[in-house]
Amino acid sequence: MIRRFLQAGVVALLLMQSVALAATSPRSGITYAGADVRALQADDFANPGMLWVARGEKLWSTPAGRNNKACASCHQEAASSMKGVAARYPRIDTATGKVINIEGRINTCRERNQAADPLQYESEELLALTAYVAHQSRGMPVAVVADAANRPHLERGREIYYRRQGQMNLACVNCHEQNAGRKLLAETISEGHGNAYPAYRLEWQATGSLHRRLRACYFGVRAVMPAFGSDELLDLELYLARRATGLTVETPGVRR
Amino acid sequence: MIARIQVPATAKRGEVISIRVAIQHPMETGFRFDVNGRAVPKNVINSLIVRYNDAEIFRAEMGSGVAANPSLQFFTLARDSGELVFQWVDDAGQRGEERVQLAVTGP
Amino acid sequence: MPNRRNFLAWCAGVWGMSAGLARAQADPLAALVRDLTGGARLSAGRVSIDTPRLADNGHSVPLKVSVDNPMTAANHVRSITLLSPRNPRPLIAKFVLGPHAGRAEVSTRVRLNGSQIVLAIAELSDGSFWSGSAEVEVTESACLDAG
Incomplete structure (x- = not known):
């Protein structure tokens, strides 16, 4: 029921909002979170990820x-x-x-x-x-540099990021760049950066890896979920890290 | 079980101090099913008792309505220097304990 | 053979039953509260719940309950009980305090099975019971997990 509702929500959102928003400087997911989640991440004792x-x-x-x-x-x-x-x-x-x-x-x-x-x-x-x-790197700028060795993987990660997939035929870019900052039901769509992972999600009631979060996105667009630690998710993780240049590491982040 | 306790290292006699506790525990509700469709049995930390120099100062009796990785904040009057002992147990009988020293100064 | 008169009587019966059901649903905490107070009078006031009006996720809602009380040997809070009218198990938690607490305040994070009015009941050292409540609208992330 909720899923059908979600599906309808995504379709409606994309129909209504066909204008693409160009991302300027990257914004961390925490800046899209509500007051409670922001306070949880900021307080090293309250942050459940610290466990x-x-x-x-x-x-x-x-x-x-x-x-x-x-x-x-x-x-x-x-x-x-x-x-x-x-x-x-x-x-x-x-x-x-x-x-x-x-x-x-x-x-x-x-x-x-x-x-x-x-x-x-x-x-x-x-x-x-x-x-x-x-x-141990919290607060330090994300610093993945493109070089000859990682370039093919960065390219492949970029392809995955722009590839439409799943029953909803959506790519990462459709939500996390073209509609970042807009509402999806009660959610504000973030830019989809991985700089806070592993992170504690209220939805999970636990800390989880970036691959778990990415798989949840695949699930969200009704695509086949790649395995944890698979080449596909690793290439995507690499591309996302390069894309997050300008942000700092936040681990352990707190997300909704 | 990993637990984190926050108590000020020192306090003035008669001061009301804040105590925070966080314990890593799923607080299983008993209403969930695992990936194979089997019901996950209820297992929550049902009791947390805090003693200050052997006298009970706080007790929490908890059910599945307390969020996973339970966190609690409460207060106590700093009386004498000594030890705070935190003890808890879950439905599966697993126990946890932490001890924290508190130095109380002043008349 | 149904006639008009026994049809009306049947309607009245159904109406009576559903009204009883509605009353039971309106206060699912009644029995728990009775157990807690032992039938003593429960007065509204002195207890306040601080929680977001709009919660991000029902799995983890921050909640602070405090009681307006001097916390002395002669007059203190014995316990604070948190109750949910919509959770499958309405008794969320009971916190046992005493005069040594210095301040009648406990904070925690709770699970709320949907939007509801959460109730907190304080038992004082004089045997009186006081209650406070807070309305919470529970929302959810649009991005669900693969499960």
Whole structure:
């Protein structure tokens, strides 16, 4: 019922508002949020995402795997060693030539250096560690630079961003650029930046990854959802990070 | 269970201090179904008791109407230096405990 | 064979039943309140609820309840109970305080199953019961999750 209503809402919105809005400088999703959500994100105690950061902090110094090493065994204090790292991610993994995000880097580290099994995408442990690592870059400008190695992936991410898909035949750009700032039911459409993720969504009642949020968008336009950590979502994440240049890392963000 | 407690490190005797508690817990309502269609059993933190130098100063009896990752703020009179003990339990019997020191100054 | 007279009687019966049903629905908290107060008089006032008039999501609505009370040994709030007329379990939470609280105020975040008037009842040390309420319109994000 709600879904049918939503579907009708999206169609009506697009029919009424065919004029495209050009984005000037990027606006973080938090600026579109209501007073309560803004206050939650701004207060480090009230922000429920900080519970995941706190758990990540514990995991950081907990040994794992057959080598009995913790993240801290090599990287020591995350406050210094991880500062600015999330702002530069996703990157190209030099060993494989593939796009790798923070989640992927943590799992690669587990396999290569800790001799531990990779953590499942969206597991509480991986979310906690990712939130903790990304949190060390909070306030730093998103700094993904285009180079020869990541250019093909940026291009592909851009294609996905502009590709109409799903039963609603909508691309990311249709909502998050052409209609950003406008209303979709009781929602103000944001510009769709990923700079606050992993983020706590009231709708989820939990902290979730950017891939979970992107999959929710695929679901929203009734498209086939790519798997967590898939090449498609990684390329899109890379493009979104490049597109968010001018914003700062907000992890853990709070969203509706 | 991860929990965060916020209590001022020091307080003046007779001062009313704010205490904040946040606990990572899904507060399962018992009305949800998992991806395989199975009902997820109700499991909420049903009780949180706070003691200040062994005397109970606050108790919360909670149901599924309390939001996931419950957060609480309440107040207490700073009387003597000592320890605040936070203890809670959920429907599954899982318990949590945190201890915080408070230094009270003045006559 | 139905005639006009027993048709009217039937209508009256249905009307009576539905009026009773409407009364029961109008105050789904009546039984809970009776249990709480033990039949003592519940007076309106002294209790205030601070919550957004328009909540972003029913999963997590900020709510602060405070009672106008000096919080002394002789006159203090014993407990504050939060009730929802629309939640499947109307008893949201009960907070037990005492004179040592210094301030009769508790903040938390609650789940609200739709727009409603939330009720808070304070039990004072003199055995009296006071109530306050707040109307909350619950909205939802247009962007639902894949579930």
